Amino acid sequence: MSEPVARIRRALGTWDAVVLLALVAVAVVGALTIEGVASPRFWRFVVLEAIPIALIALPMTLIVITGEIDLSVASVLGLTCSVMGQLWVSGVTSLPVLILLSLLLGGALGAVNGLFITGFGLPSLAVTIGTLALYRGLAYVVLGDRAVANYPTTWTTSAIQPLPGTTIPWMILVVAALAVVFAVVLHAMPIGRGLYAMGNNAEAARFAGVDVRLTKFWLFVASGAMSALAGVFWTLRFASARADNGSGLELAVVAAVLLGGVSIFGGRGALLGVLAAVALLGVLRNALQLAYVPANTLTVITGSLLIASVVGPNVAGMLRERLRRRRTTAPTVSPSS
Amino acid sequence: MPTPLLTLDGVSKSFGAVAALQDVRLELHAGEAHALVGENGAGKSTLVKILAGVHGPDAGTISLDGRPLQLSGPADARAAGIAVIYQEPTLFPDLSVAENIFMGRQPLRSLRRVDYAAMRTRAAELFARLGVRLDPDRPARGLSIADQQLVEIAKAISLDARVLVMDEPTAALSGIEVERLFAVARSLRDAGTAVLFISHRFDEVFALCQRITIMRDGRWVSTDPAGTLTVDEVVRRMVGREVSAMYPKQDTTPGDPLLQVSGLTRHGSFTDVTFTVHAGEIVALAGLVGAGRSEVSRAIFGVDRHDAGEVLLDGVRLPNGDTAAAIRAGLALVPEDRRQQGLVMELSVERNTNLPRRWSLARAGLLFGGAERSAAATWAQRLQVKAGRLTDPVSTLSGGNQQKVVLAKWLATAPRVLIVDEPTRGIDVGTKAEVHRLLSQLAADGVAVLMVSSELPEVLGMADRVLVMHEGRLTADIPRTRADEQSVMLAATGQAAAA
CATH class of the missing domain: 3.40.50.300 (P-loop containing nucleotide triphosphate hydrolases)
Structure with a gap:
C-alpha cells in the first residue's frame, strides 16, 4: 500500500530536478536554434533581468510555504525607487546611506503588511493587494511623473560591473550569498521546520510551540527589505528612479515561485526549484525575444507556463491526496459519545 | 401499549474494529417523550446518526408503523418523518430565518420564482404554532443557539416530522431557554409527535420524559418508565461495570x-x-x-x-x-x-x-x-x-x-x-x-x-x-x-x- 505513495513522493521530491532539466533543455535548444543565445551578451541580459526577480523570490518562497502571499513586492520596489530618488535630489549623496535608508523603508513597508496580516488576522492576499495599490500610489505622490536620472556614473556602472573575465554581473554573487542564507534558514534551521509545519497545519504547529504569527510577521519584513534591495538595484541598473519602476514584477516572482514547485496552498516546495524556475523563465523569455517571437505570443507562452506551473505540481499533489484519502477514510472513524 | 411508531431491533454498527452499537433496541411511541442516556462513548450519537440516515446499520431492522424502513441517506429519514435537532444547529448564517426553514423546497410562483411572501407567511405560522416570537425575515447570523434550535424545530414541523430526535439540545442553553424549548417539546409531544431526548442532565430527563432507555458501551441496558427509576439507579446502570485489571497504575508517593x-x-x-x-x-x-x-x-x-x-x-x-x-x-x-x-x-x-x-x-x-x-x-x-x-x-x-x-x-x-x-x-x-x-x-x-x-x-x-x-x-x-x-x-x- 505504501509503495505507490513512496513512488509519488520520490517523484515529487525531484520536481526541482524537472525544472533544472527544463532549464538546461531550453538553454541547449535555444543555443542551437536561435542566433545569439549562445553569445555571452545574451547571458549577461538574462542575469541582469533575473537579479531583482531572484532577490524577491527568496523571501516569497518562504512566505508561500507558510500558506501566505505578498503581492505588494513590486510596489515596495517602486516606492523605494521614488524615495531613494527624492532623497538623492534633496542632497543625500552617500550611496551606503541611501541603501541603508531604502532597506529600512522596505522593512517598514513589509512590517505594515505583517501587522495587518498577523495582528488583525486578515488574509495576506487581500492585505497585499491593498498595499500593492497603496504603495504604488505613494510612489507617485513622492515623485510624480518625474524621473531622477542624474546619479553618478560610477554608481550606475558599478552596479552592473561584470565579474573579471566574464560578462556576468558581479551582483549575482550577492544574490548567490543571499540564496545560501535563505536556503539554510528554510532547509537546515529550526525556523524552516516550523515554516513547513505551519504551512501544512497551523493549528498543529501552534500546539508544537511554533510562534506562527511572529514568524510570519518577520517574513513580511524580510520580503519588504528584499524588495527594497531589488529597487536599489533597479534604480542603478537603469540609472533611473521612476514611480512606475518594476510595475507588474510581482506576477513574474509568483510565477517563478509556483513553477519552482512551491504549493500555493503552502507546506511544500524548495528553494532550489524556485531559483531554477527564475532562470528558466528568464532564458525562455529572452531567447524567444531574440527569435523575433511577437510580444503577444510571448505573453501567451508565459501565461501558459504559469498555468502549467500551478497545474503540474498540484496534479501530483491531488494524486497524493487521493491516495491518502483512500487510505484514511475507511477505518479511522471512531465512535464518540 | 399500542403499536410503536418507530422501532429499532437488534441494530449493530461497527467502525473498523470498533463496535459502536451492538444489538440495540428502542421503541418510540406517538405522543411520548423518551429519554436516551449513557456515558460518553455509550453509542448514543451513533444511534442518532443511524436514525438521521447518516450511517446505515450493519445489522438489525428499523421499522415505522410496523413496516420496515430503509434509510440510505438523510433524505430518506426526512421523507419518513424523522427530524434531528443537534446540539449546535448548522444554519446558513447569511440567509433569512424563513429561507433557512424552506431551504431546498422553497414555495414557488410562476417561472420557478421563489414566492417570498408565501415563505414568510408560512414561517410566521410555524412560529405561531410553536408559540415563539421570531422574525422570519431576520438573518440567521446572530441568533442564539436556542433560537437556532427553534428554527430547526420549525423546519421539522414544516416537514410534518413524526419523530423528533433532540441530541443534547440543552447543553448550551440557559435556564429560561431550556424552559421555552421544553414547552415546545411538550406541545409537540401532546400533538402526537414521538420525541427522543438525549441529555446528560437528569433533572431535565425526569422533567420531560415518560420513559428512559439506558445504554452502556454500545449496548442496550434497560428501558423503564421514568416513574420507576431514581437518579442514583440511572447512574448505576450507566456506569455499572467492573474496572478491569488492565490498568497498571503503580502506587507512588507524590513529591513536590x-x-x-x-x-x-x-x-x-x-x-x-x-x-x-x-x-x-x-x-x-x-x-x-x-x-x-x-x-x-x-x-x-x-x-x-x-x-x-x-x-x-x-x-x-x-x-x-x-x-x-x-x-x-x-x-x-x-x-x-x-x-x-x-x-x-x-x-x-x-x-x-x-x-x-x-x-x-x-x-x-x-x-x-x-x-x-x-x-x-x-x-x-x-x-x-x-x-x-x-x-x-x-x-x-x-x-x-x-x-x-x-x-x-x-x-x-x-x-x-x-x-x-x-x-x-x-x-x-x-x-x-x-x-x-x-x-x-x-x-x-x-x-x-x-x-x-x-x-x-x-x-x-x-x-x-x-x-x-x-x-x-x-x-x-x-x-x-x-x-x-x-x-x-x-x-x-x-x-x-x-x-
Whole structure:
C-alpha cells in the first residue's frame, strides 16, 4: 500500500530536478536554434533581468510555504525607487546611506503588511493587494511623473560591473550569498521546520510551540527589505528612479515561485526549484525575444507556463491526496459519545 | 401499549474494529417523550446518526408503523418523518430565518420564482404554532443557539416530522431557554409527535420524559418508565461495570507540587479553576464532553490565552499564551484531536517527532540530517512505532501508531509535567494498554501527569486523584480511595458536589 505513495513522493521530491532539466533543455535548444543565445551578451541580459526577480523570490518562497502571499513586492520596489530618488535630489549623496535608508523603508513597508496580516488576522492576499495599490500610489505622490536620472556614473556602472573575465554581473554573487542564507534558514534551521509545519497545519504547529504569527510577521519584513534591495538595484541598473519602476514584477516572482514547485496552498516546495524556475523563465523569455517571437505570443507562452506551473505540481499533489484519502477514510472513524 | 411508531431491533454498527452499537433496541411511541442516556462513548450519537440516515446499520431492522424502513441517506429519514435537532444547529448564517426553514423546497410562483411572501407567511405560522416570537425575515447570523434550535424545530414541523430526535439540545442553553424549548417539546409531544431526548442532565430527563432507555458501551441496558427509576439507579446502570485489571497504575508517593493552577479563568469556557499536580502523581480531569476540560489544558499550555489566574510550573509562573515558553519550562500537551492538533499529517514521522525540540536538536543553529534521524529513530523504537520509513508521512500510519508518534514527540522533550487529553481515544486495546503502562512509568519516574479522559474505567484505573469539571467549574477533587463511578458521574452531571 505504501509503495505507490513512496513512488509519488520520490517523484515529487525531484520536481526541482524537472525544472533544472527544463532549464538546461531550453538553454541547449535555444543555443542551437536561435542566433545569439549562445553569445555571452545574451547571458549577461538574462542575469541582469533575473537579479531583482531572484532577490524577491527568496523571501516569497518562504512566505508561500507558510500558506501566505505578498503581492505588494513590486510596489515596495517602486516606492523605494521614488524615495531613494527624492532623497538623492534633496542632497543625500552617500550611496551606503541611501541603501541603508531604502532597506529600512522596505522593512517598514513589509512590517505594515505583517501587522495587518498577523495582528488583525486578515488574509495576506487581500492585505497585499491593498498595499500593492497603496504603495504604488505613494510612489507617485513622492515623485510624480518625474524621473531622477542624474546619479553618478560610477554608481550606475558599478552596479552592473561584470565579474573579471566574464560578462556576468558581479551582483549575482550577492544574490548567490543571499540564496545560501535563505536556503539554510528554510532547509537546515529550526525556523524552516516550523515554516513547513505551519504551512501544512497551523493549528498543529501552534500546539508544537511554533510562534506562527511572529514568524510570519518577520517574513513580511524580510520580503519588504528584499524588495527594497531589488529597487536599489533597479534604480542603478537603469540609472533611473521612476514611480512606475518594476510595475507588474510581482506576477513574474509568483510565477517563478509556483513553477519552482512551491504549493500555493503552502507546506511544500524548495528553494532550489524556485531559483531554477527564475532562470528558466528568464532564458525562455529572452531567447524567444531574440527569435523575433511577437510580444503577444510571448505573453501567451508565459501565461501558459504559469498555468502549467500551478497545474503540474498540484496534479501530483491531488494524486497524493487521493491516495491518502483512500487510505484514511475507511477505518479511522471512531465512535464518540 | 399500542403499536410503536418507530422501532429499532437488534441494530449493530461497527467502525473498523470498533463496535459502536451492538444489538440495540428502542421503541418510540406517538405522543411520548423518551429519554436516551449513557456515558460518553455509550453509542448514543451513533444511534442518532443511524436514525438521521447518516450511517446505515450493519445489522438489525428499523421499522415505522410496523413496516420496515430503509434509510440510505438523510433524505430518506426526512421523507419518513424523522427530524434531528443537534446540539449546535448548522444554519446558513447569511440567509433569512424563513429561507433557512424552506431551504431546498422553497414555495414557488410562476417561472420557478421563489414566492417570498408565501415563505414568510408560512414561517410566521410555524412560529405561531410553536408559540415563539421570531422574525422570519431576520438573518440567521446572530441568533442564539436556542433560537437556532427553534428554527430547526420549525423546519421539522414544516416537514410534518413524526419523530423528533433532540441530541443534547440543552447543553448550551440557559435556564429560561431550556424552559421555552421544553414547552415546545411538550406541545409537540401532546400533538402526537414521538420525541427522543438525549441529555446528560437528569433533572431535565425526569422533567420531560415518560420513559428512559439506558445504554452502556454500545449496548442496550434497560428501558423503564421514568416513574420507576431514581437518579442514583440511572447512574448505576450507566456506569455499572467492573474496572478491569488492565490498568497498571503503580502506587507512588507524590513529591513536590510541579503544576499549580490557581483561579484560572477564560470567559465563556471555564471559571476559577484551581488545582495542583505533584511529581509522580497521575491526576485525572473527568467530566462530560463540553465541560471545559480541554479548554483548561489548552490554556495551561498557552495555546489559548487566559483572562485571569495563573499557572506555576515548579513555582515559576508561565507567561500567558506562550506555548514555546511552556515547552521550555518542561510542559508537554498531548492534545485531544490527534489529526488536527497533535500531528502535521503531511509531514514525515521524523519531522513530526522532532518538531517541538527542533531548537535543542540544532548544533550551532543548524540541523543535520543524521542527528534528526537518529533522534527520531530512538523514540520511534522506544515507543515501538510501527512505520514503514521514518521519512513517510505520518498520515500513512494507523491511529494507534500516530498516537505513539504524538507521545514520542512530547516525551522526547523530557517533560516534567505531561498533560494528556483523551490519550487512548480511537486506538485499539493493545496500544491502549501500552499507553497506560507508559503513563504509569512516567509517573513513577517523577513526572506530574494530568490526564483528561472521558472514559471512566481509565480515570478510575489510572488516577491517584480525580478532579471533576461541570459546566466550566471544578466540582470535585476525589482521592483514589474514594473515587468510584457514582461519585464521579454525579459530580460530572452537577448532581452533587462531592468532597
